[in-house]
Amino acid sequence: MAEKPGRPATIFDVARLAGVSHQTVSRVLNDLPNVRASTKQRVELAIKQLRYVPSPAARALVTRRTRTIGAIATGGPDYGPSSTMLGFNEAARAQRYAVSMANVVESDLASVREAVELLLRQNVEALVLITERVGVLDAVLRIETGIPLVAVDPTGRAEHAVAIDQYQGARIAVEHLLSLGHRKILHLAGPLDSVDAGERARGWRDVMAASGLAAVEPLVGDWSPDSGFRAGETLSAADFSAVFVANDQMALGLMHSLRAHGRRVPDEVSLVGFDDIPEAAHLAPPLTTLRQDFATLGRQIMDSLAELLSGEAGDERAPIIPQLVVRASTGVPTVNRVSV
Amino acid sequence: MAEKPGRPATIFDVARLAGVSHQTVSRVLNDLPNVRASTKQRVELAIKQLRYVPSPAARALVTRRTRTIGAIATGGPDYGPSSTMLGFNEAARAQRYAVSMANVVESDLASVREAVELLLRQNVEALVLITERVGVLDAVLRIETGIPLVAVDPTGRAEHAVAIDQYQGARIAVEHLLSLGHRKILHLAGPLDSVDAGERARGWRDVMAASGLAAVEPLVGDWSPDSGFRAGETLSAADFSAVFVANDQMALGLMHSLRAHGRRVPDEVSLVGFDDIPEAAHLAPPLTTLRQDFATLGRQIMDSLAELLSGEAGDERAPIIPQLVVRASTGVPTVNRVSV
DNA sequence: GCGTCTGCTGTTAGCGCTCACAGCCCGGGC
DNA sequence: GCCCGGGCTGTGAGCGCTAACAGCAGACGC
Numbered sequence: 057m058a059e060k061p062g063r064p065a066t067i068f069d070v071a072r073l074a075g076v077s078h079q080t081v082s083r084v085l086n087d088l089p090n091v092r093a094s095t096k097q098r099v100e101l102a103i104k105q106l107r108y109v110p111s112p113a114a115r116a117l118v119t120r121r122t123r124t125i126g127a128i129a130t131g132g133p134d135y136g137p138s139s140t141m142l143g144f145n146e147a148a149r150a151q152r153y154a155v156s157m158a159n160v161v162e163s164d165l166a167s168v169r170e171a172v173e174l175l176l177r178q179n180v181e182a183l184v185l186i187t188e189r190v191g192v193l194d195a196v197l198r199i200e201t202g203i204p205l206v207a208v209d210p211t212g213r214a215e216h217a218v219a220i221d222q223y224q225g226a227r228i229a230v231e232h233l234l235s236l237g238h239r240k241i242l243h244l245a246g247p248l249d250s251v252d253a254g255e256r257a258r259g260w261r262d263v264m265a266a267s268g269l270a271a272v273e274p275l276v277g278d279w280s281p282d283s284g285f286r287a288g289e290t291l292s293a294a295d296f297s298a299v300f301v302a303n304d305q306m307a308l309g310l311m312h313s314l315r316a317h318g319r320r321v322p323d324e325v326s327l328v329g330f331d332d333i334p335e336a337a338h339l340a341p342p343l344t345t346l347r348q349d350f351a352t353l354g355r356q357i358m359d360s361l362a363e364l365l366s367g368e369a370g371d372e373r374a375p376i377i378p379q380l381v382v383r384a385s386t387g388v389p390t391v392n393r394v395s396v
Numbered sequence: 397m398a399e400k401p402g403r404p405a406t407i408f409d410v411a412r413l414a415g416v417s418h419q420t421v422s423r424v425l426n427d428l429p430n431v432r433a434s435t436k437q438r439v440e441l442a443i444k445q446l447r448y449v450p451s452p453a454a455r456a457l458v459t460r461r462t463r464t465i466g467a468i469a470t471g472g473p474d475y476g477p478s479s480t481m482l483g484f485n486e487a488a489r490a491q492r493y494a495v496s497m498a499n500v501v502e503s504d505l506a507s508v509r510e511a512v513e514l515l516l517r518q519n520v521e522a523l524v525l526i527t528e529r530v531g532v533l534d535a536v537l538r539i540e541t542g543i544p545l546v547a548v549d550p551t552g553r554a555e556h557a558v559a560i561d562q563y564q565g566a567r568i569a570v571e572h573l574l575s576l577g578h579r580k581i582l583h584l585a586g587p588l589d590s591v592d593a594g595e596r597a598r599g600w601r602d603v604m605a606a607s608g609l610a611a612v613e614p615l616v617g618d619w620s621p622d623s624g625f626r627a628g629e630t631l632s633a634a635d636f637s638a639v640f641v642a643n644d645q646m647a648l649g650l651m652h653s654l655r656a657h658g659r660r661v662p663d664e665v666s667l668v669g670f671d672d673i674p675e676a677a678h679l680a681p682p683l684t685t686l687r688q689d690f691a692t693l694g695r696q697i698m699d700s701l702a703e704l705l706s707g708e709a710g711d712e713r714a715p716i717i718p719q720l721v722v723r724a725s726t727g728v729p730t731v732n733r734v735s736v
Numbered sequence: 737g738c739g740t741c742t743g744c745t746g747t748t749a750g751c752g753c754t755c756a757c758a759g760c761c762c763g764g765g766c
Numbered sequence: 767g768c769c770c771g772g773g774c775t776g777t778g779a780g781c782g783c784t785a786a787c788a789g790c791a792g793a794c795g796c
Binding site for chain 4: 416417418419420423429430431432435454456457458459460
């Protein structure tokens with residue numbers, strides 16, 4: 057209760073109350089050796105009594121370390137990036153790092169650059185970049201920040217990257233369709249400037265080519281259900297038995313369009329999505345898709361960062377492989393069934 | 397190019413290069429008056445040449461202002477909270493405030509308290525709380541932080557709150573069903589510890605009571621599509637013609653269950669959701685729901701905070717009213733149609 | 737006995753800024 | 767001539783901490 061109402065206690069106030077020098081208090085604060093147990097106790101008591109909180113500013117000023125990480129994310133509140141950010145944030149907090157967030161919705165390059173600068177002005181010790189946009193990724197990689205950067209990047213552009221193996225996920229999706237007997241497999245891709253979309257399209261193309269199948273130019277959406285619906289509208293009478301859709305939301309929109317045109321899923325058209333959003337299991341029909349472990353991805357970001365900041369070895373982290381979740385939107389193609 | 401590779405430039409380096417005192421540099425940095433235009437120019441040139449960035453730590457040490465806001469969010473990557481956080485983050489950045497994020501997934505009280513303390517240790521100037529959990533809200537409100545707190549809170553618990561009017565939204569939803577002729581209207585509520593869920597249930601109950609209709613005990617879910625599905629399974633043969641579902645995801649799960657039991661929407665059962673998630677327009681059938689303007693909510697948080705921090709008057713902010721979006725999941729009840 | 741080492745504690749000097757205040761110069765009033 | 771005031775600039779102190787080093791015991795070896 058010996059509280060001065062004036063202003064927050066400093067290390068000197070604690071020292072006086074505990075009857076030691078401020079340096080001894082500092083030693084207790086930083087858990088340094090060479091402090092007698094009884095002294096330590098007295099100091100800790102004084103700290104509690106005065107409700108002393110060390111000043112991060114003073115500390116940062118002398119140590120030149122802010123223990124803060126700047127996290128940049130682009131785009132809206134989508135399931136994937138949000139989950140990744142959450143996972144990272146929790147991991148960072150567990151290691152007592154503060155996270156300064158800069159979420160750029162309109163991810164034009166100027167805004168992104170500005171966000172980076174704002175973070176640098178805060179003297180963050182490292183940067184995390186969660187974006188799927190090629191342009192943003194390349195732009196941030198080009199900036200000379202002088203601090204470590206870890207990016208979510210399945211393409212290997214970034215020096216320090218973590219990733220979910222989008223390419224492999226796409227292969228698994230298409231191979232699933234192939235194994236059911238599908239041969240005419242379309243692809244509804246994500247936006248052209250998305251690294252994830254690019255990798256998924258590449259996976260689809262490669263599997264098709266390896267199977268000697270023609271891969272017609274993929275349709276392109278923007279991840280939104282609306283764009284999936286619109287893509288479906290252009291498809292009307294096209295000849296295909298399955299579509300590998302680059303994400304669940306577009307698959308939902310496409311489903312909607314197919315339904316509107318009387319093409320039944322999976323009886324006439326099989327659909328595979330990507331992400332396994334919480335909604336996927338309850339669509340009509342429940343969607344076969346690839347689950348991505350975003351939480352682990354987020355944690356990996358922090359792990360990778362911790363290695364960089366401590367200057368440790370840092371073994372390469374293998375990309376996370378998405379997991380196929382088979383539900384009711386995929387089945388044996390009609391032609392096969394008819395030919396029995 | 398006159399760059400010392402050693403360590404970052406300080407205000408004294410700039411002063412020397414510009415041929416002025418460090419104080420004049422400080423004046424330029426802070427845009428204070430009484431600096432000759434030509435002097436200012438020289439200083440600015442020196443700043444650019446040395447790539448000088450002022451130290452936030454040194455600044456914070458003497459001004460006692462960190463220009464940082466701590467933002468606490470609880471729960472997973474749901475559409476609503478994520479959007480709100482995004483809106484807030486952009487607004488804060490626009491006012492040159494840094495945002496230190498603490499996202500607590502497992503929102504037990506101990507973790508939340510810990511998150512608050514971590515932020516306080518960073519000397520944030522204010523706190524933002526984005527949670528729907530009664531327990532978390534109450535717990536944080538009780539903590540003596542000594543700094544302003546703005547919470548998302550439609551119940552009026554928090555002294556400084558912004559909100560979407562959940563109660564009013566629920567009334568609009570139920571009134572929509574009433575106007576179509578429904579009388580037996582169930583409610584599938586969100587979790588019991590959710591302020592939003594409570595307000596929505598209250599709105600439903602009040603409208604039912606005002607219309608002299610019996611409001612049977614609502615079903616309770618946890619916002620997830622899965623819980624909506626499970627709720628549907630318990631409903632099998634119950635007597636009702638419409639359900640007001642407390643969010644879109646549960647509505648989706650419920651839809652799934654109804655479909656599985658051959659009860660058609662909207663022919664036999666009308667459904668109204670809440671949120672207007674991007675998926676809502678493409679469900680089978682497209683979902684009637686209430687749209688919430690989360691982006692504006694996020695901006696309001698920052699506006700409210702700015703007032704508090706500047707000590708301005710700060711007029712009360714009226715809660716945002718959700719907007720009814722009528723789609724195909726609601727229609728005239730069967731009995732009425734049959735009775736023609 | 738002395739020197740030395742080890743465990744603990746204190747003293748001093750900054751870290752890079754802003755604040756308060758002390759100048760300086762020049763124009764204008766008397 | 768003088769003084770006064772306002773625009774501009776510089777000087778010194780200090781924010782609250784850590785790093786480096788200095789000191790001061792007591793234990794121990796010889």
